[in-house]
């Protein structure tokens with residue numbers, strides 16, 4: 203059994219209430235941090251823990267905190283990103299629903315470290331029932347003296363607010379989120395300035411994912427040294443993975459970073475293998491925005507090494523034969539899955555969610571959706587395959603925010619690894635008109651299944 207820093211007590215009855223949470227050691231980190239540590243020591247501790255942002259990009263959390271403008275006289279803010287709209291990712295929902303106090307505890311300690319008196323939880327509109335859970339927990343924390351004025355008799359004061367969004371994927375992008383929190387349309391901002399210098403209301407702001415902030419109490423309680431004992435190299439600690447698709451046991455798993463991908467997919471402790479005794483075809487390892495990998499490349503790197511659940515190992519091979527850990531949305535596809543159909547679904551999503559500010563993303567996502575629609579529905583031409591690659595290349599790196607890249611990468615990687623399947627769609631239009639075409643007659647190149 204791997205270490206559980208976040209979910210150790212998740213199944214304890216009543217753990218969402220303050221008394222039960224405290225009976226399991228909850229809020230000990232607040233006492234330790236604000237009574238025995240300075241903000242600078244805390245930032246150093248988080249840096250030393252090697253915690254990396256769990257929202258997708260994997261940026262080192264302590265380093266991000268150290269960028270906060272310390273000379274500014276303006277108020278500082280901590281904003282927790284609970285927008286969680288990436289297809290395939292549903293871990294923050296679970297964490298907030300089951301363990302609301304771990305997030306609140308992490309926010310209090312983080313606000314203290316950042317010199318902030320105000321924390322916001324920006325949560326996607328569809329999670330209204332979790333808003334109520336969080337508000338109840340925040341109420342309990344105020345009553346127990348963990349929030350409000352002079353926390354635990356010190357001169358540190360802190361307030362936390364929950365702010366629901368209206369359900370737009372783009373509002374998960376940190377600067378669009380800040381716009382939305384300010385009451386405006388969620389359009390991403392040009393960077394620089396970065397939020398650490400000019401974020402919410404043009405004040406120094408740190409935006410962190412729910413899971414990143416929920417990791418802070420453990421780091422304070424057990425020390426950074428012990429935290430980064432778990433994991434490998436710069437992939438330290440544990441990570442929540444939302445596992446979905448054609449597996450026997452879909453769900454949310456807390457893994458130690460460094461676990462072999464093969465063990466994650468096939469062992470009974472985690473996904474329990476591919477359902478219905480079928481073969482593994484492909485995996486999208488970190489949410490819909492990351493490159494898709496065929497079975498052989500997700501289990502082993504191009505060098506033949508066992509692929510591990512770490513930021514580095516999943517990225518091994520770069521954009522040719524690697525992918526990303528991203529937000530940990532692990533989508534597994536068996537031999538009956540149609541890569542073109544899957545890609546078309548993702549493309550529809552990105553087109554719908556593009557905010558429309560930049561032409562390559564606004565127009566390009568629409569083009570990709572249209573071309574994929576016609577290939578999948580038996581009206582494609584061979585030239586369409588390279589047309590898709592060319593549109594994806596024109597979006598990549600040419601937009602204000604990374605949504606454009608997120609839309610382009612899955613297209614480029616699917617064609618790189620599954621070109622034969624796109625060609626099959628063009629060659630056999632009658633067969634692919636049936637949406638369940640590959641369930642009746644799977645099309646899989648044996649070379650891709652080689653090691654599966």
Ligand SMILES: Cc1cc2nc3c(=O)[nH]c(=O)nc-3n(C[C@H](O)[C@H](O)[C@H](O)COP(=O)(O)O)c2cc1C
Pocket residue numbers: 254255256257258259260261263283284285286287288371372373374375376377409410411412414415603604605608
């Ligand atoms: C289109 C788009 C959507 C995003 N959605 C989320 C999200 O739902 N949750 C999240 O934490 N980060 C999301 N991000 C990443 C954030 O911009 C930001 O990097 C993250 O919240 C930083 O937190 P971390 O350093 O703790 O990972 C998104 C980025 C993009 C480009």
Ligand code: SF4
Pocket residue numbers: 372389390555556557558559560561563564601602603604605606
């Ligand atoms: S890349 Fe797309 S979502 Fe991002 S700012 Fe440009 S148009 Fe909007």
